Amino acid sequence: MLLSFLAVMALAILRLRNLLAVVMLSGIYSLLSAGLFVTLDAVDVAFTEAAVGGGIATLLMLATLALTTDEEKRPAERLRIAPLLVVLATGALLIYGTLDMPSYGDPQAPIHRHVAPRYIAEAQSETSVPNVVTAVLASYRGYDTMGELAVIFTAGIGVMLLLGRARKRRDD
Amino acid sequence: MEVFGLYNYWIVIVLMMTGFYVVISRGNLIKKIVGLNIFQTSMFILYISMGKVRGGTAPIIVEGLACPEGAVCYSNPLPHVLILTAIVVGVATTALGLALIVRIKEAYGTVEEDEIQSQEVET
Numbered sequence: 001m002l003l004s005f006l007a008v009m010a011l012a013i014l015r016l017r018n019l020l021a022v023v024m025l026s027g028i029y030s031l032l033s034a035g036l037f038v039t040l041d042a043v044d045v046a047f048t049e050a051a052v053g054g055g056i057a058t059l060l061m062l063a064t065l066a067l068t069t070d071e072e073k074r075p076a077e078r079l080r081i082a083p084l085l086v087v088l089a090t091g092a093l094l095i096y097g098t099l100d101m102p103s104y105g106d107p108q109a110p111i112h113r114h115v116a117p118r119y120i121a122e123a124q125s126e127t128s129v130p131n132v133v134t135a136v137l138a139s140y141r142g143y144d145t146m147g148e149l150a151v152i153f154t155a156g157i158g159v160m161l162l163l164g165r166a167r168k169r170r171d172d
Numbered sequence: 173m174e175v176f177g178l179y180n181y182w183i184v185i186v187l188m189m190t191g192f193y194v195v196i197s198r199g200n201l202i203k204k205i206v207g208l209n210i211f212q213t214s215m216f217i218l219y220i221s222m223g224k225v226r227g228g229t230a231p232i233i234v235e236g237l238a239c240p241e242g243a244v245c246y247s248n249p250l251p252h253v254l255i256l257t258a259i260v261v262g263v264a265t266t267a268l269g270l271a272l273i274v275r276i277k278e279a280y281g282t283v284e285e286d287e288i289q290s291q292e293v294e295t
Contacts, residue, residue: 003183003217010190010210019202026206033213041230041247042220048259049216057209057263064202064270068277072200073284083197091189095182103177105226112225116248124233132231132249137256148257155264159271 006032017072023061030054044133180221187214199285201273205266212262216255223251 009029016022030053037046102109123135137145187210194207224247231249273283280288 003180006217007183007186007190010187013206013210014190014194019200022203022206026209029210030213033217036217037220040220040224041228042223042252042255043230043232045216045220045252045255045259048256049213052259052263053209053213057266060263060267060270061202061205064273067274068202068283072198072203080197083193086196087189087193090192091185094185094188098178098181098185101178101181101222104180104221105224106177107225107228109222111222111251112248116250119249120231120233120246130233132233132246133252133256136249136253141253144257148261151261152264155268158268162268162271162275 003036006036019065019070019072020062022072023058023065026061027054027058030057044131181218184214184218184221187211187217201276201283201285202270205269205273208269209262209266212258216258219251219255223248 006029009025009032013022013025013029016025030049034046034050034054037043037049102111119132119136119140123132123140124130127135127139129135129139191207191209191211191214194210195204198204198207225245228245228247231246231252233246276288277283280291282288282291
């Protein structure tokens with residue numbers, strides 16, 4: 001049900017030309033997907049998606065709209081057919097690919113047979129953190145999280161360089 | 173149940189292709205970033221759907237949870253960890269893209285791809 005809502009939202013974003021409405025819809029889209037993550041047992045992901053995807057990303061986009069424009073021009077008509085064909089072909093291939101996927105919620109799927117049972121069985125005694133997601137994120141895969149911080153740091157420096165220079169030039 | 177067993181994945185593909193279509197067919201750069209975000213969220217849903225176990229609960233260990241021997245009671249925590257990282261990195265890249273758009277607007281006075289291209293051809 002939520003999934004169908006998401007699809008409707010994405011199509012609305014595709015159709016709309018007012019960018020303010022598009023940004024608002026993408027915020028709602030993030031919030032809906034956060035709700036979906038709760039029903040899929042991923043509560044940590046839902047928190048993050050609601051706060052970061054629904055909050056910060058929407059805020060950043062609104063700020064960009066304030067600095068640029070909030071109306072989209074009509075796209076040129078000739079551009080339309082080729083992208084649609086590419087998208088349909090890719091989608092058909094991907095659907096063909098899902099036919100080999102294990103059924104939704106199947107406890108015997110290969111993804112549940114490898115390291116996950118070990119994490120669930122040992123995480124509490126090894127890290128004394130009851131939330132397995134936190135234990136894996138901060139303890140077992142701590143280096144990955146450090147790499148993630150490096151990415152955020154780089155992005156932050158990039159944004160500062162791009163926008164800081166622009167502001168200085170405007171002062172001249 | 174078997175008929176709907178792949179429903180999640182199909183919706184994910186529809187969302188993914190919608191985002192992809194926005195990215196390759198729309199000339200407005202902000203719209204492209206929104207399209208990328210749709211694409212990205214569909215990817216998250218794909219991973220989280222794979223981690224779900226029927227009858228399972230969130231992977232937070234509860235003492236004395238009635239769990240039959242040999243059954244899987246918690247959903248898979250690994251996709252959750254991956255996607256937590258991906259969400260944060262996604263916002264970082266979105267911020268960088270939006271900053272680039274602001275700079276492009278200042279340099280060219282427009283955020284439409286074809287107008288930028290025609291200005292490039294003129295110079």
